[in-house]
Amino acid sequence: MTTGLRHLLWTAAAAAALLAVTYAIPPFRNYQLATAAAYLCATAGLTVLVGLSGQLSLGHGAVMAVGAYAVALSQNRFADAGLTGNGVLAASLALGVLAALVAGLIVGLAAARLRGPYLAGVTLAVAVALPAVTTVWAGVFHSDQGLSVYLEPPPAGLGYDFPLERWQAWLALAGALLVMLLLANLVRSRFGRSLRAVRDDEVAARLAGIDVARTQVLAFVVSAGCAGLGGGLMAVLTQSVSPGAYSLTLSLFLLMAVVVGGLGRLAGAVWGALLLVVLPDLTHTIVASLTLSPAAAQRLEGNLPLAVFGLTLIVVMIAAPGGISGVVRRLTPASPLRR
Amino acid sequence: MDRFLFLTVDGLAKGAVYAAFALAVVLIWRAARIVNFAQGAMAVATVYAAYSVTQATGSYWLGFAAALAAGLLLGAGIERAVMRFVPHTSPLNSVIVALGLVLLLQAVLGAIYGNEFRPVETPFSRTGITVGGIALLSRYDLFVLGAVLVLVVLLALLFTRTSTGLRMRSAAFAPEVSRLLGVNVAGLLTFGWALAAAVGALAGMLVVPTELGLHPNTMDLVFVSSFTAAVVGGLDSPIGAVVGGLAVGLVLSYAAGYLGSDVTPLATLALLLVVLLIRPGGLFAGVRTRAV
Numbered sequence: 173m174t175t176g177l178r179h180l181l182w183t184a185a186a187a188a189a190l191l192a193v194t195y196a197i198p199p200f201r202n203y204q205l206a207t208a209a210a211y212l213c214a215t216a217g218l219t220v221l222v223g224l225s226g227q228l229s230l231g232h233g234a235v236m237a238v239g240a241y242a243v244a245l246s247q248n249r250f251a252d253a254g255l256t257g258n259g260v261l262a263a264s265l266a267l268g269v270l271a272a273l274v275a276g277l278i279v280g281l282a283a284a285r286l287r288g289p290y291l292a293g294v295t296l297a298v299a300v301a302l303p304a305v306t307t308v309w310a311g312v313f314h315s316d317q318g319l320s321v322y323l324e325p326p327p328a329g330l331g332y333d334f335p336l337e338r339w340q341a342w343l344a345l346a347g348a349l350l351v352m353l354l355l356a357n358l359v360r361s362r363f364g365r366s367l368r369a370v371r372d373d374e375v376a377a378r379l380a381g382i383d384v385a386r387t388q389v390l391a392f393v394v395s396a397g398c399a400g401l402g403g404g405l406m407a408v409l410t411q412s413v414s415p416g417a418y419s420l421t422l423s424l425f426l427l428m429a430v431v432v433g434g435l436g437r438l439a440g441a442v443w444g445a446l447l448l449v450v451l452p453d454l455t456h457t458i459v460a461s462l463t464l465s466p467a468a469a470q471r472l473e474g475n476l477p478l479a480v481f482g483l484t485l486i487v488v489m490i491a492a493p494g495g496i497s498g499v500v501r502r503l504t505p506a507s508p509l510r511r
Numbered sequence: 512m513d514r515f516l517f518l519t520v521d522g523l524a525k526g527a528v529y530a531a532f533a534l535a536v537v538l539i540w541r542a543a544r545i546v547n548f549a550q551g552a553m554a555v556a557t558v559y560a561a562y563s564v565t566q567a568t569g570s571y572w573l574g575f576a577a578a579l580a581a582g583l584l585l586g587a588g589i590e591r592a593v594m595r596f597v598p599h600t601s602p603l604n605s606v607i608v609a610l611g612l613v614l615l616l617q618a619v620l621g622a623i624y625g626n627e628f629r630p631v632e633t634p635f636s637r638t639g640i641t642v643g644g645i646a647l648l649s650r651y652d653l654f655v656l657g658a659v660l661v662l663v664v665l666l667a668l669l670f671t672r673t674s675t676g677l678r679m680r681s682a683a684f685a686p687e688v689s690r691l692l693g694v695n696v697a698g699l700l701t702f703g704w705a706l707a708a709a710v711g712a713l714a715g716m717l718v719v720p721t722e723l724g725l726h727p728n729t730m731d732l733v734f735v736s737s738f739t740a741a742v743v744g745g746l747d748s749p750i751g752a753v754v755g756g757l758a759v760g761l762v763l764s765y766a767a768g769y770l771g772s773d774v775t776p777l778a779t780l781a782l783l784l785v786v787l788l789i790r791p792g793g794l795f796a797g798v799r800t801r802a803v
Contacts, residue, residue: 228603230610282784288602289546290787293738296548297783300735301776308773420731424610431607467625475621482614489608490596 175360183353190345199337203409204449206337209344210405212445213351215429216438217398220355222427223436224364225391226371227283231295232399233423234302235272235279239400240407240418242271244319245312247407251322258327265347265404272400273393280392284385299423303415318414321407344405351398356438358394367391399426421478428485434495443496452477517647518768519761524652525721526760527659532714532737533744533752534666535707540746542683542703545594545605549612551734553589553708554715555727556616557581559624561716562631562725571634578712586708590701617727628724637720655717662713663753670749679703732776736763739783745792 194202218232229235246264250256279298283291306313313319326339358364366387369377374384407413429444455476459469488495494502532550539547547553560581565574589612597608635650648656670676681689682696683703690696714737715730722729740759744751759782766778 222603226601226603228606282788285791286787289548289606290742290791292548292603292606293546293735293742294780294783294787297735297739297776297780300732301780304773304776308771308777420728421614424614427607427610428614471622471625474626475618478614478618479622482611482616482618485611485614486593486608489604489611490593490598493598493600493604 176357179353179356179360182356183349187345187349190349191342194338194341194345199335202335202337202341204453206341206344206409207406208445208449209341209348210402210409211426211429211448212348212441213402213405214399214426215402215433215444215448216348216351216355216441217395217402218426219430219433219436219438219441219444220359220367220398221391221395222430223440224359224367224371225388227388227391228288228292228427229279229283229295229392229395230292230420230423230427231279231298232395232426233418233420234299235275235396235399236403236406236422236426237302237413237415237418238275238396239268239272239403240413241313241319242400243268243404243407244321244413247322248319256324258324261324261343261408265401265408268404268407269397269400272403273397275400276393276396277389279396280389283392284388295423296420299420302418306415313415316415318412318417321411321413323408323411340409343408347401347405351401352438352442355394355398359438363387363390425481428481432484432488432495434497434501435493437495437497439500440495440497451480455480514768518764520647520652521768522761522764523757524648524655524760525764526740526757527656528714528718528721528756529733529737529740529759530753530756531659531662531717532711532733533740533756534662534749535711535714536737536741537744537746537749537752538666538703538707538710540741542679542700542707543594543605544602545609546738546746547707548606548609548734549589549616550707550711550737551730552613552616552620552727553582553585554711555719555725555730556585556620557708557712558631558715558719558725558729559620561712562624562629565632571632575634575716578716579709582709582712583705586711587701587705589708590704594704595697595700620727624725624727626727628726630724631720633720651720658713658717662710663749666710666749675699675702732779735776735783736779739779739786742783743786 190205194205197205214232214236218229221227221229243264246267247261250260250264279295282294286294303316306318307315326334326336330339359367366377366382369380369382370384370387377387378384403418406417410417425448426444429448430441431444432440432447433442433444434440456473459473459476462469462472464472492499532554535550535554536547539545539550557578561574561578563574564577565571568574593608593612594605597605633651635654637649637651639647639649639652641647668676670680678689678694679699679702681692682694682699686696714733718733719725719729722733736759737756740755741752742755743758744753744755759779762782763775763778767775770778
């Protein structure tokens with residue numbers, strides 16, 4: 173069986189299983205599942221960039237914002253023009269991906285000439301500059317308030333009482349599965365091998381005939397496209413976009429997710445995306461179970477997830493650099509198909 | 512013309528703080544080859560310590576001393592407890608760990624003090640002294656410039672005139688050889704982190720009153736500006752950091768003055784990109800030892 177066919181079968185199986193899951197769980201859980209799927213698009217792209225090409229981006233939250241704003245703007249324009257239907261949403265998401273691809277190309281062109289901490293610094297500056305962009309061009313982006321996103325109700329063919337959350341979960345899961353399928357094939361392809369070669373030894377890669385700069389720019393573009401789709405889906409889920417939702421903290425969360433999940437492994441991106449949804453939920457439950465004054469509870473509730481994320485990031489980096497998928501891999505017997 | 516003069520003076524005062532903060536970045540880079548992305552969060556933590564002491568005692572200067580002491584302790588503690596154990600397999604590792612520290616520190620500060628902006632007092636007036644009809648530097652700006660000047664002189668003396676400074680330079684330049692010659696390389700690394708964090712605390716104390724107020728994220732933008740300053744000067748050069756700091760202060764002041772204060776972060780990003788793409792080693796790069 174060829175690799176491509178195997179990935180296709182896996183994706184179809186995952187889609188069938190997830191479809192069944194969306195019918196079994198209540199709307200709120202469906203919404204969480206959709207959020208995890210939207211995050212997964214971004215973390216999968218980021219893990220390919222950081223883990224395989226060795227380029228660190230602290231600006232993927234900002235790239236998600238590019239996708240989200242593009243989807244918001246185009247959805248609202250289409251709605252104003254009276255265009256409706258499901259093709260419109262697909263077109264908006266495609267525009268979101270396109271905008272993110274362009275953003276990724278611009279950052280990537282600069283990034284290909286930078287290494288390590290310098291690249292981290294530039295992408296950090298991108299993440300910090302994002303709110304300023306929405307303020308300077310307030311006429312388009314409505315500064316801190318952001319935009320609301322027009323979203324049609326689920327298609328009438330699904331029945332009039334079809335929950336919106338399940339429809340959102342379908343949209344987000346479809347996007348995430350598409351990203352995973354594309355990336356799984358990509359990392360197994362010639363391009364994926366070039367990426368690893370460039371990461372491990374640039375000089376050797378160049379000697380082997382690999383265009384190092386081109387490979388690095390392409391990695392950034394691919395990764396940004398995935399993050400843009402994630403951002404666009406996030407805009408569809410929350411039905412609003414604002415700079416506060418795509419702050420530097422989001423970029424750091426995404427990085428935390430891929431590191432804790434296991435750098436460079438798509439399975440790690442899945443773990444990471446799940447963590448991003450489950451951990452805040454968990455800390456919420458913990459805070460709710462404590463008896464605290466309302467003010468203290470509020471302060472703790474907002475900050476406990478951050479503290480847990482930060483601490484996890486440090487501990488994982490020092491104690492288990494392979495992340496969750498590294499631990500899982502060590503516990504399961506090695507399969508001969510794997511590298 | 513008056514406006515230009517005002518912006519220039521204001522930019523120099525702001526730039527002095529960026530210079531101090533860039534010095535903190537350069538100190539750690541020289542000692543450990545790590546860009547400490549947690550520098551901003553560490554500085555905010557020390558300013559919160561100062562805030563608590565000042566609230567309790569009513570004295571700005573006790574708070575000031577507390578910030579410096581907290582900086583020394585925090586820097587040494589983070590090096591001993593965290594940074595020492597980061598695997599050196601990839602330069603990305605220390606960056607990622609530092610970012611984890613950012614999340615952790617900001618979360619702890621937010622949980623203790625809450626996520627609202629707190630106004631911070633200044634020891635001197637912030638209204639400009641009028642010279643020939645133009646409002647120029649305030650007393651506080653003069654204090655900032657003076658404090659940074661003292662800092663730069665002290666650091667220069669430490670590194671060029673004392674044996675500790677000589678050991679620190681040798682430990683950073685050739686750790687193996689220094690260790691063989693009996694230099695306590697690990698101890699000096701801890702000292703370097705403590706020193707850098709104290710310098711960062713000083714910069715934080717100076718800059719926070721001129722920002723919106725005290726908030727766990729106050730220093731994010733200041734860190735980006737100071738990182739730019741350090742890169743402009745070449746990460747290795749303390750003189751470069753000072754010149755870079757002043758240059759960044761001026762550019763941001765002109766950008767804010769002529770184009771509106773909203774564009775400051777964009778101006779920082781543009782400046783950083785231009786410097787890195789045109790002269791990646793910085794303006795004061797020494798021998799080219801590593802590709803950027």
